[in-house]
Amino acid sequence: MVDTRYSTGKEPFSRMNTEELRREFLVTDIFKADDVTAVYSHIDRIVVLGAMPVKKSVDLAKNIDPMKDFGVDFLLQRRELGIINIGGNGKVIADGKTYEVNNYDGMYIGAGTKSVLFSSADSGKPAKFYMTSAPAHMTYPAKVIPYKEAKHVHAGKAEDSNERTINQYIHPDVLETCQLSMGLTHLEKGSVWNTMPAHTHERRMEVYFYFDVPENQVVFHLMGAPSETRHMVMHNDEAVINPSWSIHSGCGTTNYTFIWAMCGENRTYTDMDQIKTEDLR
Numbered sequence: 171m172v173d174t175r176y177s178t179g180k181e182p183f184s185r186m187n188t189e190e191l192r193r194e195f196l197v198t199d200i201f202k203a204d205d206v207t208a209v210y211s212h213i214d215r216i217v218v219l220g221a222m223p224v225k226k227s228v229d230l231a232k233n234i235d236p237m238k239d240f241g242v243d244f245l246l247q248r249r250e251l252g253i254i255n256i257g258g259n260g261k262v263i264a265d266g267k268t269y270e271v272n273n274y275d276g277m278y279i280g281a282g283t284k285s286v287l288f289s290s291a292d293s294g295k296p297a298k299f300y301m302t303s304a305p306a307h308m309t310y311p312a313k314v315i316p317y318k319e320a321k322h323v324h325a326g327k328a329e330d331s332n333e334r335t336i337n338q339y340i341h342p343d344v345l346e347t348c349q350l351s352m353g354l355t356h357l358e359k360g361s362v363w364n365t366m367p368a369h370t371h372e373r374r375m376e377v378y379f380y381f382d383v384p385e386n387q388v389v390f391h392l393m394g395a396p397s398e399t400r401h402m403v404m405h406n407d408e409a410v411i412n413p414s415w416s417i418h419s420g421c422g423t424t425n426y427t428f429i430w431a432m433c434g435e436n437r438t439y440t441d442m443d444q445i446k447t448e449d450l451r
Contacts, residue, residue: 171233172208172209172210172217172233172234172235172239173207173208173209173210174209174210174211174212174239175194175195175209175210175211175212175213175411176194176212177211177212177213177413178194178195178413180395180415183394183395183400183413183416184394184395184398186400191400191402192402194411195393195402195410195411195412196402196404196408196409196410197209197218197377197379197408197409197410197411198408200218200219200220200300200379200407200408200409201220201221201222201257201298201407202220202222203222203224203225203296204222204223204224204225204226204228205221205222205228205232205233206219206220206221206228206229206230206231206232206233206234207219207220207221207233208233208234208239209409209411210239210240211377211411213375213411213413213414214304214374214375214414214433214434215304215305215433216302216303216304216375216377216411216431216433217249217302217303217304218301218302218377218379218409218411218431219300219301219302219303220298220299220300220301221288221298221299221301222257222296222297222298222299223260223288223289223290223296223297224290224293224296225293226289227263227287227288227289228287228288228289229285229286229287230245230246230251230285230286230287230288231244231245231285231286244284244285245303246279246280246281246282246283246284246286246303247281247282247284248281248305248306248307249281249303249304249305249306250278250279250280250281250303250304250306250310250347250348250349250350251278251279251283251286251301251302251303251350252276252277252278252279252301252302252303252339252340252347252350252352252431253271253276253277253278253279253299253300253301254274254275254276254277254299254300254301254339254352254354254429255271255272255273255274255275255276255277255297255298255299255300256273256274256298256300256381256382256429257273257290257295257296257297257298257299258273258290258291258292258294258295258296258297258298259272259273259290259291259292259295259297260272260288260289260290260291260296260297260299261288261289261290261291261297262277262279262286262287262288262299263285263286263287263288263289264279264283264285264286264312265283265284265285266285267312269312269314270314271297271299271314272316273317274317274354275314275315275316275317276314276315276317276320276339276340276352276354277312277313277314277315278310278312278313278315278339278340278345278347278350279312280306280309280310280311280312280347281306281307281308281309281310281348282309283312298407300379300381300429302350302352302377302431302433303350304348304349304350304433305348305349305433306347306348306349306350307348308348310345310346310347310348313345315339315340315344315345317337319344320337320338320339320344320353320354321337321338321341321343321344322335322336322337322338323335323336323337323338324336326361326363326366328358328360328361330363330366331360331361331362331363332357332361332362332363332364332366333357333358333360333361334355334356334357334358334361334364335355335356335358336353336355337353337354337355337356338353338439339352339353339354340352340353341353341437341439342437342438342439347437349433349434349435349436349437350431350432350433351374351431351432351433351437351439352429352430352431352432353429353430354427354428354429354430355427355428355429355430356427357422357425357426357427358425359425360425361425362421362422362423362424362425362426363419363420363421364419364420364421364428365418365419365420366419366447367444367445367446367447368392368396368417368418368419368444368445368447368450369417369442369443369444369445370396370414370415370416370417370442370443370445371414371432371434371441371442371443372414372415372443373414373434373435373436373441374414374432374433374434374435374436374441375411375412375413375414375432375433375434376412376418376430376431376432377409377410377411377412377430377431377432378391378409378410378412378418378420378428378429378430379407379408379409379428379429379430379431380404380405380406380407380408380409380410380420380426380427380428381406381407381426381427381428381429382406382426382427383404383405383406383407383422383424383426384406384424385406387422387423387424387426388403388404388405388422388423389403389404389420389421389422389423389426389428390402390403390404390420390421390422391403391404391410391418391419391420392417392418392419392420392421393410393412393416393417393418394416394417395415395416395417396417396445396449396450396451397449397450397451398451399417399450399451404420414434417445417450
């Protein structure tokens with residue numbers, strides 16, 4: 171069953187309490203053994219998915235009714251898919267072709283792909299395929315992006331508590347897609363702030379997925395209009411949907427890793443409106 175979320179504007183957002191914010195923007199329980207989960211957001215029509223094959227292969231279409239949920243014959247008929255594996259080594263079989271997608275590897279699957287299956291190399295260390303999907307108007311070929319072949323950009327400084335490496339997988343500098351961009355940012359030990367100074371990008375929404383967060387630690391995710399921010403307390407393996415008008419930044423009680431995914435009008439990574447830290451409210 172697909173969990174559908176609807177778009178919320180700035181004014182309703184400012185009146186929402188904690189429970190309402192979490193119900194609309196927080197995505198939990200992403201990984202279930204031998205199952206596929208899906209949250210469909212009307213914000214730029216992005217879909218957040220998770221697959222964790224343990225004892226058997228898992229079909230992307232499990233729990234999804236393409237015609238009822240998306241009005242198509244199969245899920246990727248008019249969509250592209252981005253994948254990053256944060257678990258043990260695994261395989262993706264797309265229209266009968268097998269791809270090795272191991273820990274921290276990424277993969278892109280283009281529109282028109284009818285069948286996608288997932289499996290783990292070791293049931294004791296199952297693969298955890300975190301995925302996002304966006305509408306696509308044309309088809310680009312499937313491709314695995316091993317971690318070492320992603321574009322690695324060092325950013326931030328230890329003295330600002332935000333030293334990090336931005337690993338760009340599904341990105342204009344790496345491969346061509348319709349509108350989906352996706353990558354993974356790792357914070358160094360002692361660094362806890364991500365995406366500071368904060369920014370918005372009116373032409374793209376963004377989803378943050380936080381992982382490698384220890385059980386007794388949390389991340390405070392900041393979102394909302396720059397002049398009226400709210401926070402969301404995030405635990406391990408949870409995602410948060412951010413509208414285009416919202417900032418998206420966070421501070422953890424320890425270092426952590428997160429996956430970012432964007433879709434919208436363009437894929438220009440630097441197309442953003444910077445917010446001065448002193449102007450945040």
